[in-house]
Amino acid sequence: MxxxxxxxxxxxxxxxxxxxxxxxxxxxxxxxxxxxxxxxxxxxxxxxxxxxxxxxxxxxxxxxxxxxxxxxxxxxxxxxxxxxxxxxxxxxxxxxxxxxNPPVAAAPVAGQPGGATQGAPSAGSSVWLYLILGVLLIIFVMLVRANRTLKRMTIAKDGHELEEEKPWSKRLTSAKAWALYGLILVFLAGWTITDSAIRLGHSKNYTPPQPIAFPHDLHAGTLQINCLYCHACAEKSKVAGIPAVSTCMNCHKGVQQGETEAGTAEIQKIYAAYENNRPIQWVKIHNLPDHVYFNHSQHVTVGKIQCQTCHGPVEKMKTMYQFASLSMGWCLNCHRQTEVNFQGNEYYTMYTELHEKVKQDTSYAVTEAMVGGTGCQKCHY
Structure with a gap:
């Protein structure tokens, strides 16, 4: 900085x-x-x-x-x-x-979105699957019914005797119908088990209760305190770091009361921890499996990735929650889409072919995936 x-x-x-x-x-x-x-x-x-x-x-x-x-x-x-x-x-x-001479914030253009990353939970893929299957089933029944009607019309036109139409109760309990039910059941069970297995360990929207109600929207949003003031390790270390009580007291020596009685009560918890010389037992929200390597400094300092890319609109969160799934697919997609500072980083001089392409076309974008960012050994070693 x-x-x-x-x-x-x-x-x-x-x-x-x-x-x-x-x-x-x-x-x-x-x-x-x-x-x-x-x-x-x-x-x-x-x-x-x-x-x-x-x-x-x-x-x-x-x-x-x-x-x-x-x-x-x-x-x-x-x-x-x-x-x-x-x-x-x-x-x-x-x-x-x-x-x-502080910069003047540009007014949002009418009719365009504000650009903030939305943190509201989206509908699960399983729900959409069931809806699609339901629609397809209705279409299938309609097509079967139409096909049967057309057949009967053709038979009647040719002068042949029409067979007595079976009641729906018998059709729905016929051997063919049960075979179809079995196939649908196997497909749904297989999809549900596979989808659940893929999501095993994902904690999107995880919002654990914290020992002190810390409003990120007030500190990072209203007061515009830089994330790195509290999470100072993120620039130089693998982990972002949890701020010590002394970091809180840097400000709260002078700020002893909140905007409400509830806010004041939360601030007093900071004083209690400080006076009793004990750490605040914050609950970790973002957890990765032990077999995954992730380095904050590599992303923050070298990659210049904004905190909101992974953690969402923190400056608007009253209560902190896990914004992204942090799944392998999510990380890989980010590596496929994120451009690297290719020309200004000597580490990438080994990629001579890509350098030639950049020289020929300055608009040519080099993504993290193109320099090995999707290799297994990048995160699993």
Missing amino acids: RLASAEVTAAAGEKIFKQYCTSCHKAAPFDAKLVGPALKDVEKRRSEEWLIKWIRNNAQLRASGDKDAIAIWTEYGKNEMPSFASFSDDEIKSILAYIA
């Missing part, structure tokens, strides 16, 4: 701000307080030189006797703002540029 070179842009500042600052400051339009002050027009209230010193190491600035720094620290309950000593001047200036 950090700047690769000395470059001051609001876009670069937005990335840094969303990763490091949204836990304590309201995001654009920056007109409300959170743990820290509202940042709207901060570049007009303070000089750039002062802001760089404050952001990089506010404790050092206070220790120097700066009255403004001490006043802000006192006003906000003496909550310690993290220091960002590793930030360059250009990175801090980029943050200030973003605050001064």
Whole structure:
């Protein structure tokens, strides 16, 4: 998320701000307080030189006797703002540029969908199968009936004597009818068993109760806290990581009450865990089989895959649930459809034939599947 070179842009500042600052400051339009002050027009209230010193190491600035720094620290309950000593001047200036000129959200075009990934559960394939079979059965009965009627009309036209038509009670219990019932039963049983076996271990829409009601729609949506602030391991590790109580307290030292009494009660559970020095026993939602290898950093850092691709519209989920099936077929389809950063990654230089195609046609898309992303050994070794 950090700047690769000395470059001051609001876009670069937005990335840094969303990763490091949204836990304590309201995001654009920056007109409300959170743990820290509202940042709207901060570049007009303070000089750039002062802001760089404050952001990089506010404790050092206070220790120097700066009255403004001490006043802000006192006003906000003496909550310690993290220091960002590793930030360059250009990175801090980029943050200030973003605050001064935040991007304006484009209005949705009338008649077009908003683009959010829908997380509502869809009808199961088995239900659709039974509906289709029901329709086919009705059509089959109608065709049999029409065929029988046409035959009787032909016989009558030729002057032959018509056989007495058997009642439906006898037709439905004839040997041929029972043979047909048996075939249908075997087909349905086979389909149901196969479909259930394929779905064995899938947990789509799994929504376990958690020890603390954590509303992702508030934190990731309304407050726009970057996913990586709480799940910091996702950039550098195989696992995304579960935030420690101390991570929660970074914000909740200053936020002690919720919007409702129920919200305040949930926040008090965080304090109870913190004061008793015990971890919060979160229930894991997304589970993969032991024989499957999945690396978050490979997808987040290298592949630049958004969290919502696998986890759904988290910023709209009041209660977190498993959005996707995470089945092998689901992962393979993603690898078949996802384009890779082929030209900017030296790892892919071995694929000379594909490079030649890209050189000849810059619009040529190289997907993960084309560089071995559907091989068994990629995920099972």
